[in-house]
Amino acid sequence: MIRTSLTDLVGINYPIIQGGMAWIATWELAAAVSEGGGLGIIGAGNAPIDWVRNQVQAIKAHTDRPFGINVPLFSPFAAQVIELAIEEQVAVMTTGAGNPTPFIEPLKNAGVIVIPVVASASLARRLERAGADAVIAEGEESGGHIGSVSTMSLIPLVTDAVSIPVIAAGGVGDGRGLVAALALGAAGVQMGTRFICTDECIAHANYKGAIVKANERSTLVTGMSIGHPVRCLRNPMSREFESMEKAGVSEEQVIEFGTGRLQMAAMQGDIVQGSLMAGQISGLVHDIIPAAELLRRINDQAEALLARMATWAQPEEVTG
């Protein structure tokens, strides 16, 4: 067992949490991750509040273990999702794509653990002061909406900036990634892309297949021109998006072109015209397995690696 300040804070077996991916991280995946000993997260995305409420009811019927809800703060329903987390006494609330300061106090007063996603050390510092219980530091290797600093640089910068637990995200897909994150000072990891390729994830088989097929050069970043960079797999849709941006089309046209594309890929399996949000770690994903098996595999790989690495440091030989 790898026990860290994250496993203690949340009450989980493995220091691994699942990313709150819109349209993809439904109760089925979240329940499987929580039952498997990690922290499952329901991704609220832009979904209306009734959808989120149904998801919470469903997961409660399938697991007694702690789980969380994620909401990107640009969702028109963000405030209602946070109210729901309070009402339903959800264990953990994670937020993305913005500054959740106004929501921290009400959540904490209700006993909800608050873990915002940050892409900078400065926001991490501000959120620690505002009462966040931990932060997820997400590097630009991640899929979906991203910041501009790599995980390798961001994690030590954030761990130096705050004393609350830091969870590393972006470019983590196996036990080596977990050990690397711990070495950089993190208390655990969040993985998104890797969890898409599990049996319980409801994402369309075509989406999972595209990730399994991908290599390290398969992703690109769209939406930079509208201040909303999103990493996704290269396909006809993202290449067209890229050329529209290069040609300097208007912000309205870019937004109109991009809207609804994630749902097309995740639900309908349209891997040509849909947006396949995924991280650079896609190249490392080779199979689709149950979430619990994935958690065990990553833990076992990390434990073996830690044990091996402990033998590397040799005491200085005394000579003469």
Ligand code: TUI
């Ligand atoms: O939120 C994410 N990733 C996401 S949300 C999302 S939903 C979507 N659906 C359709 C089209 C486009 C998006 C897809 N991917 N990750 C968490 C994250 N948060 N990454 C970076 C940040 C972040 C960036 C800036 C957090 C805070 C921040 O602060 C700015 C500020 O206000 O200081």
